[in-house]
Amino acid sequence: xxxxxxxAGDALPAYGGKLRLFAMRFCPYAERSVLVLxxxxxxxxxxxxxxxxxxxxxxxxxxxxxxxxxxxxQGKAIFDSAIINTYLDEKYPEVPLQSxxxxxxxxxxVFVELFMGANAAYYAAAFNPNGFLPxxxxxxxxxxELLQKELESRGTKFLHSDEPGLVDYTIFPQLERFExxxxxxxxxxxxxxTKYERLVNYLDAMKNVPAVKQYYxxxxxxxxxxxxxxxxxxxxxxxxxxxxxxxxPRKKKQ
Amino acid sequence: xxxxxxxAGDALPAYGGKLRLFAMRFCPYAERSVLVLxxxxxxxxxxxxxxxxxxxxxxxxxxxxxxxxxxxxQGKAIFDSAIINTYLDEKYPEVPLQSxxxxxxxxxxVFVELFMGANAAYYAAAFNPNGFLPxxxxxxxxxxELLQKELESRGTKFLHSDEPGLVDYTIFPQLERFExxxxxxxxxxxxxxTKYERLVNYLDAMKNVPAVKQYYxxxxxxxxxxxxxxxxxxxxxxxxxxxxxxxxPRKKKQ
Numbered sequence: 001x002x003x004x005x006x007x008a009g010d011a012l013p014a015y016g017g018k019l020r021l022f023a024m025r026f027c028p029y030a031e032r033s034v035l036v037l038x039x040x041x042x043x044x045x046x047x048x049x050x051x052x053x054x055x056x057x058x059x060x061x062x063x064x065x066x067x068x069x070x071x072x073x074q075g076k077a078i079f080d081s082a083i084i085n086t087y088l089d090e091k092y093p094e095v096p097l098q099s100x101x102x103x104x105x106x107x108x109x110v111f112v113e114l115f116m117g118a119n120a121a122y123y124a125a126a127f128n129p130n131g132f133l134p135x136x137x138x139x140x141x142x143x144x145e146l147l148q149k150e151l152e153s154r155g156t157k158f159l160h161s162d163e164p165g166l167v168d169y170t171i172f173p174q175l176e177r178f179e180x181x182x183x184x185x186x187x188x189x190x191x192x193x194t195k196y197e198r199l200v201n202y203l204d205a206m207k208n209v210p211a212v213k214q215y216y217x218x219x220x221x222x223x224x225x226x227x228x229x230x231x232x233x234x235x236x237x238x239x240x241x242x243x244x245x246x247x248x249p250r251k252k253k254q
Numbered sequence: 255x256x257x258x259x260x261x262a263g264d265a266l267p268a269y270g271g272k273l274r275l276f277a278m279r280f281c282p283y284a285e286r287s288v289l290v291l292x293x294x295x296x297x298x299x300x301x302x303x304x305x306x307x308x309x310x311x312x313x314x315x316x317x318x319x320x321x322x323x324x325x326x327x328q329g330k331a332i333f334d335s336a337i338i339n340t341y342l343d344e345k346y347p348e349v350p351l352q353s354x355x356x357x358x359x360x361x362x363x364v365f366v367e368l369f370m371g372a373n374a375a376y377y378a379a380a381f382n383p384n385g386f387l388p389x390x391x392x393x394x395x396x397x398x399e400l401l402q403k404e405l406e407s408r409g410t411k412f413l414h415s416d417e418p419g420l421v422d423y424t425i426f427p428q429l430e431r432f433e434x435x436x437x438x439x440x441x442x443x444x445x446x447x448t449k450y451e452r453l454v455n456y457l458d459a460m461k462n463v464p465a466v467k468q469y470y471x472x473x474x475x476x477x478x479x480x481x482x483x484x485x486x487x488x489x490x491x492x493x494x495x496x497x498x499x500x501x502x503p504r505k506k507k508q
Contacts, residue, residue, distance in 0.1 A: 063368060072357065084361045090356035102344035103326065109337045114317060 005236035007050040012057040019044040020071040021084075022061055025239060026225045028173035030068040031215065032081040035169040036088050040095045040212035050236050080117075082109075085166055097166040108159070108167040111150055118143025122178055124225040125186045127225055132186075139190055140178075144151050147171070148199040161177055164209050172206050180222035259490035261304040266311040273298040274325040275338075276315055278305050279493060280479045282427035284322040285469060286335040289423040290342055292465035294349045304490050314320055339420055351420040362413070362421040365404055372397025376432055379440045380480040386440075394432075394443055401425070402453040411459055418463050426460050433457075434476035 003025060021037065021207075023030035025048050037044050049058055054065050062069035069079040070087070078084055087096050098105050121140035124132045150159060158164040159171075181189035186250035193200045206212055221239070228235035257279060260267075260314070275291065277284035279302055291298050303312055304349040308319050309501045315331035316323035323333040332338055343351050352359050375394035404413060413425075435443035447454045460466055475493070482489035 078357075078360045078364050080364070080367060083360050083367075087356050087360035090359070103332075105344070106332045106337050106341035110332050110334065113334060113337075204295050 002242045003237065003240040004242050005046065005050040005240075006055050007053040008055055010055050013045075013047060015071075015074045016045050017074075020047060020176060022047050022049055022058060022069040022071070022077075023044070024048055025068050025236065026217075026222065027051075027067055028177055029066075029081040029203065031173035032170050033068040033070065033084045033088075034215050035172065035211050036085045036097065036166065038214060039091050039097060039132065039164070039169060039209075040088060041088065042088070042092060048236070049241055051219075052234055052236075077212040080169075085170070089166060097164075097169070099160070099165075108165075111146075111159070112167060112170050115143050115147055116174070117146075118178070119174055121189070122174065122181065125181050125189060126177070126184055127230055129185065129230070144196060144199060147202075148196055151198050151202055158202070164206065164211075168206060169211070172212060174205075175203055176216060177222050179219040180226060181215075183219055183223035256300065256496045257491065257494040258496050259302040259304040259494075261307040262309055264309050266309065266464075267299075267301060267380075269325075269328045270299045271355055274301060275299070276301050276303055276312060276323040276331075277321050277324070278490065280300055280476065280490075281305075281321055282431055283320075283335040285427035285430075286424050287322040287324065287338045287342075288469050289426065289465050290339045290351065290420065291449060293351060293418070293423060293463075294342060294346050296346060302490070304367050306488055306490075318387070331451050335424075339424070343420060351414065351418075351423070353414070353419075362419075365400075365413070366421060366424050370428070372432070373428055375443070376428065376435065379435050379443060380431070380438055381484050382440065383484070389440060398432075398445060398450060398453060401456075402450055405452050405456055412456070418460065418465075422460060423465070426466060429457055429460075430470060431476050433473040434480060437473055437477035438480055 002025055005024065007041050017039070019042060021033055021044055023034060023046055027133070034046070046144070049067060051067070058067075058069070059065050061071055062079040064079065066079065068081055068084055069077045070084045071077045072087075078087060085097075104106070118140045121132075121136035121143075123135050125140075159167045164172075175191075178189065179191060191200060191203070207216055217239075225235060225238060228238070259278065273291070273296060275284070275287055275298055277288060277300055290299070303309055303321060305321070309429040312321075312323070313319050314329070315325055318333065320333065322338055323331045324336055324338045325331045326341075332341060339351075352362070373392045375386075375390035375397075378390045379394075410416050413421045418426075430443075432443065433445060445454060445457070461470055471493075479489060479492060482492070
């Protein structure tokens with residue numbers, strides 16, 4: 001897998017006959033679908049796109065030009081992480097990631113809606129520090145407290161059950177990024193074990209789930225990307241090693 | 255059913271043992287759930303709330319304080335029209351409103367996402383005329399064209415099939431309101447039969463669906479409500495006749 005993000009003018013890679021996800025390496029919404037594809041043991045190709053210089057063909061898969069988009073059949077796609085993930089879970093039922101109870105499925109979605117109240121605070125803190133308000137900090141901790149309370153009341157290792165499910169894969173990408181906030185000048189947004197013990201244990205457990213582990217990025221990496229984006233020069237390819245040959249010392253020709 | 259909207263300080267009506275929907279008479283999102291409840295022949299109570307002076311108990315059912323919210327069991331609720339409607343359709347499968355094919359269900363949701371691109375134009379035109387931009391008009395007609403094209407390519411009377419389904423009940427409340435735009439000083443937003451014949455026939459067919467007919471409001475009524483809201487005095491109770499006795503001439507006491 002190349003970590004290079006394709007940009008305007010770049011050709012669409014040849015179709016490989018598998019599901020294909022259009023994503024951006026640092027996008028939490030795209031990560032939701034990556035984690036679900038991993039958790040369901042599906043074979044897929046991943047194409048990263050530069051969101052500041054979008055390849056023209058991205059709009060053929062998603063007229064809105066956002067990621068994630070899933071090419072489920074050559075030239076045919078659906079988009080939006082919630083739509084994609086529900087589709088994947090229903091189409092490939094071998095590893096079910098949702099409860100069989102319609103009410104619990106609805107409650108999971110309601111929980112995500114409420115938890116996402118913390119997300120505006122993350123965006124302001126990471127990408128628009130001058131726009132950060134006291135109300136953001138309040139909403140952020142309200143979201144974390146809600147999650148901790150929900151973990152306690154459900155009493156299982158993950159929100160879904162003792163195995164992670166769609167609800168966990170939906171919120172984790174946000175949490176992964178929240179952990180970069182102390183590195184971005186917001187120590188008051190750290191997820192402290194003293195206050196959030198149950199939540200910190202949950203985070204540790206999620207990081208050890210194979211579907212997550214293979215795609216997880218450290219707080220340091222997320223902070224670096226956020227800094228580059230805030231400067232107006234989002235460094236999409238910071239993890240790309242596909243051109244690394246060029247910077248290695250070359251052997252002299254014999 | 256009273257059309258009166260309860261406000262801060264008003265008591266929560268006694269629970270009647272049925273599903274109960276918290277709504278606002280002119281809210282298109284709440285209407286989505288009303289139509290689905292009707293289409294599925296479910297028994298329910300409807301409680302209208304004043305969104306400019308919210309009753310305190312609204313937040314017990316939905317911490318976000320928005321409508322619709324569905325009390326599915328005394329004191330327990332879920333919210334968000336898409337979450338509620340999927341729940342209702344899955345919990346009460348007697349009258350299924352979605353395809354049995356996961357891909358078609360995903361495509362219906364993708365279609366709604368794209369169609370809703372027209373909705374920002376409606377809000378600007380109806381409630382913020384000074385904020386109306388040429389790009390709004392373009393997005394509006396793009397949404398209508400997309401719908402007409404989708405109706406043509408599906409070839410059925412409704413989007414779902416020859417019977418309306420969740421996708422139809424989701425977009426119709428928006429269309430019902432779009433028809434008020436020529437009355438609000440936007441003749442260029444009329445849905446003209448010359449350009450949108452297939453779409454106008456679809457609208458006529460939807461208005462005759464029993465689930466819609468019993469809740470439908472005319473373009474004139476929507477325009478009146480929008481005008482009151484734009485003036486900053488949203489007239490929530492304009493359809494309420496529960497106090498009508500007071501304005502009828504009373505008989506003299508004998």
